[in-house]
Amino acid sequence: MTSFVLRRLVSLAFTLLGGFTVLFVLFFALPSDPAEVIAGGNGKNPPQSVIDNVTRKYHLDESIPKQYVRRLWETMTLSGESFRTREPLSDTVADRLPNSLRLAIWAMAIEVTVGVGTGVLSARRRNSLVDTASTLGTAIVSAIPVFVLAYLLRQVTGVYAFQHQWPEWARLPVLSEADRGWYLGIIPNLDQLEQIIQPALVLASVSTVVVARLTRTTMLEAAGSDHVRTARAKGLKERQVLSRHTLRNALIPVVTFVGIDFGTLVGFAILTETVFGWPGLGSRVARAAGQSDLPVVLTLSMVVMALYGIANLIVDVSYAKLDPRIRLGGAR
Amino acid sequence: MAAPLLEIGDLRVGFRTDDGLVQAVRGVDLAVAGGEVVAVVGESGSGKSVTALSVLGLHPHHRTEIGGTISWQGEDLLAASPERLRQVRGGEIAMVFQDPLTALNPVHTVGKQIIEAVRAHRDIGKAKAKERAVEMLGLVGIPQPQRRVDMFPHEFSGGMRQRAMIAMALSCEPRLVIADEPTTALDVTVQAQVLELLVESTHKVGSAVLLITHDLGVVAGLADRVAVMYAGRVVESATTPELFAEPSHPYTIGLLDSLPRVDTDVDEELRPIGGQPPSMLAPPSGCAFHPRCPYASAEHGCMHALPELDDRRHAAACWRRDELAGLRAAVTT
Numbered sequence: 001m002t003s004f005v006l007r008r009l010v011s012l013a014f015t016l017l018g019g020f021t022v023l024f025v026l027f028f029a030l031p032s033d034p035a036e037v038i039a040g041g042n043g044k045n046p047p048q049s050v051i052d053n054v055t056r057k058y059h060l061d062e063s064i065p066k067q068y069v070r071r072l073w074e075t076m077t078l079s080g081e082s083f084r085t086r087e088p089l090s091d092t093v094a095d096r097l098p099n100s101l102r103l104a105i106w107a108m109a110i111e112v113t114v115g116v117g118t119g120v121l122s123a124r125r126r127n128s129l130v131d132t133a134s135t136l137g138t139a140i141v142s143a144i145p146v147f148v149l150a151y152l153l154r155q156v157t158g159v160y161a162f163q164h165q166w167p168e169w170a171r172l173p174v175l176s177e178a179d180r181g182w183y184l185g186i187i188p189n190l191d192q193l194e195q196i197i198q199p200a201l202v203l204a205s206v207s208t209v210v211v212a213r214l215t216r217t218t219m220l221e222a223a224g225s226d227h228v229r230t231a232r233a234k235g236l237k238e239r240q241v242l243s244r245h246t247l248r249n250a251l252i253p254v255v256t257f258v259g260i261d262f263g264t265l266v267g268f269a270i271l272t273e274t275v276f277g278w279p280g281l282g283s284r285v286a287r288a289a290g291q292s293d294l295p296v297v298l299t300l301s302m303v304v305m306a307l308y309g310i311a312n313l314i315v316d317v318s319y320a321k322l323d324p325r326i327r328l329g330g331a332r
Numbered sequence: 333m334a335a336p337l338l339e340i341g342d343l344r345v346g347f348r349t350d351d352g353l354v355q356a357v358r359g360v361d362l363a364v365a366g367g368e369v370v371a372v373v374g375e376s377g378s379g380k381s382v383t384a385l386s387v388l389g390l391h392p393h394h395r396t397e398i399g400g401t402i403s404w405q406g407e408d409l410l411a412a413s414p415e416r417l418r419q420v421r422g423g424e425i426a427m428v429f430q431d432p433l434t435a436l437n438p439v440h441t442v443g444k445q446i447i448e449a450v451r452a453h454r455d456i457g458k459a460k461a462k463e464r465a466v467e468m469l470g471l472v473g474i475p476q477p478q479r480r481v482d483m484f485p486h487e488f489s490g491g492m493r494q495r496a497m498i499a500m501a502l503s504c505e506p507r508l509v510i511a512d513e514p515t516t517a518l519d520v521t522v523q524a525q526v527l528e529l530l531v532e533s534t535h536k537v538g539s540a541v542l543l544i545t546h547d548l549g550v551v552a553g554l555a556d557r558v559a560v561m562y563a564g565r566v567v568e569s570a571t572t573p574e575l576f577a578e579p580s581h582p583y584t585i586g587l588l589d590s591l592p593r594v595d596t597d598v599d600e601e602l603r604p605i606g607g608q609p610p611s612m613l614a615p616p617s618g619c620a621f622h623p624r625c626p627y628a629s630a631e632h633g634c635m636h637a638l639p640e641l642d643d644r645r646h647a648a649a650c651w652r653r654d655e656l657a658g659l660r661a662a663v664t665t
Contacts, residue, residue, distance in 0.1 A: 229390055233388055
């Protein structure tokens with residue numbers, strides 16, 4: 001098990017290096033001149049002196065391999081700074097990562113409780129009104145683009161609710177900045193809850209739908225398996241049959257999905273972050289990419305990739321715990 | 333025969349499907365007395381497993397139609413409350429299923445699954461229940477039961493898994509064990525072993541056995557009585573020696589003729605039963621066996637009237653029962 005984790009961490013390091021290289025190469029493969037973009041924007045013809053200045057200052061005149069080593073070192077030690085804002089990237093990560101994690105954890109909490117709950121309910125009451133309603137509901141939610149859902153929610157709770165004197169709890173201010181000082185890093189106070197609930201809901205929406213459908217399918221499959229009949233035949237209570245022999249088995253693929261999805265929630269929350277002004281990693285990377293801000297793109301992308309890799313590793317390890325038939329890479 | 337433990341009367345089971353009602357069981361009478369080993373023999377689709385599952389109400393409710401009576405020590409199980417049925421399951425009547433690989437839950441240890449069964453019926457702690465699990469694994473001949481109890485089903489061989497299933501079934505000392513083709517999924521080499529073990533260990537615990545099988549050969553040495561099923565009905569019922577000595581239904585005769593025997597010439601050909609078992613969506617009129625029966629004749633009513641199981645001690649359901657011995661001799665010579 002330890003050797004499995006070590007091997008996976010080594011291979012993760014190589015994956016990160018590969019990802020880094022691809023991003024680095026893509027940056028220089030772009031048709032626009034990075035120095036020009038940084039100096040004032042593509043097509044705006046900034047003065048040549050400024051461009052030269054930028055080129056020198058950001059070492060863009062060095063040979064590509066030399067720049068590669070420089071950026072790699074910078075990224076690994078978190079010692080770079082933004083081309084644009086000159087903000088040290090260690091600060092950017094320290095600022096943005098907790099916000100991204102908070103949002104992802106809350107979205108995951110919604111995804112698991114609502115998704116699994118709905119899935120179990122519609123599997124238990126198959127073809128009932130509940131099942132039909134959840135099938136329809138999940139179809140609708142998954143058909144609405146995330147940004148539409150986000151704007152809709154914001155409009156209703158942030159604007160309409162205030163205009164029409166809805167009760168206090170239904171009125172959620174349109175915020176811009178998440179407060180610091182969360183209890184234990186992730187537990188919000190009431191104000192912070194008001195801020196996180198909407199982006200978390202929106203971010204969780206697609207995943208929740210997937211989890212609900214997946215849970216329904218795996219529950220139905222597990223419920224029809226022979227060992228559930230055995231469990232019933234030996235006189236277990238329905239509750240035990242459900243929890244120990246149906247849900248327990250049905251959750252194995254769900255755990256895999258949720259774990260891998262966590263990486264996505266951290267790194268690809270761009271739309272949600274943008275609409276709600278949530279200062280996370282995704283929106284910052286997106287902005288930096290548009291500005292040819294290479295250090296920001298590289299460093300933050302690597303943070304997201306590392307999180308993704310670690311989430312995957314945790315999934316694999318817990319998978320072996322959940323399903324004893326799986327052995328970790330022959331180790332044991 | 334003592335007062336029966338289990339008495340199934342005119343059991344009818346149908347499954348609603350998109351194609352119509354599949355009449356899996358069409359009026360089965362069957363009784364098992366305390367300590368007795370009764371075998372139900374028939375080919376796939378004859379309704380023998382459906383009959384077995386009906387006793388414990390293990391069919392999916394929403395598409396099953398069930399009629400008749402299932403009387404357990406005088407109590408009607410078809411009318412029992414869910415809680416009462418739960419007590420009977422595993423506590424008074426236990427089941428051993430066909431494929432121990434799928435019948436055991438892969439994510440729990442074998443021990444945990446036995447402990448669960450014990451604690452469903454006895455008010456004892458986990459430690460005590462585990463002792464019981466180890467004891468039961470030892471009883472069914474699993475070596476190093478203290479170690480094996482913490483292993484997962486996939487770490488057991490097929491034969492050992494089925495032994496574990498038997499251990500689980502016997503853990504609460506049920507009055508009756510229903511074994512539904514307990515050896516069909518096993519290697520031929522361990523089939524006999526496991527069957528012997530089943531009968532032996534149930535005997536130790538004092539349970540009766542209802543053994544469901546498609547293999548008449550299996551029955552010979554183990555069962556006290558045999559019921560032969562065809563197309564959802566019992567067509568012959570007798571003590572094992574009587575059945576083998578004087579098979580009284582053409583289907584039973586067919587089954588016996590298709591078995592190799594040690595006491596006859598090796599050159600003698602095995603005669604398979606021709607034709608296919610009928611569709612239970614639309615069973616044939618008259619005797620369900622008539623399309624495959626070499627002795628079927630219209631003048632005896634085989635094609636249009638359903639023969640009932642007669643009430644002799646050696647019961648059979650055939651219009652030409654009393655002529656069979658003569659007819660058979662005429663055919664073979």
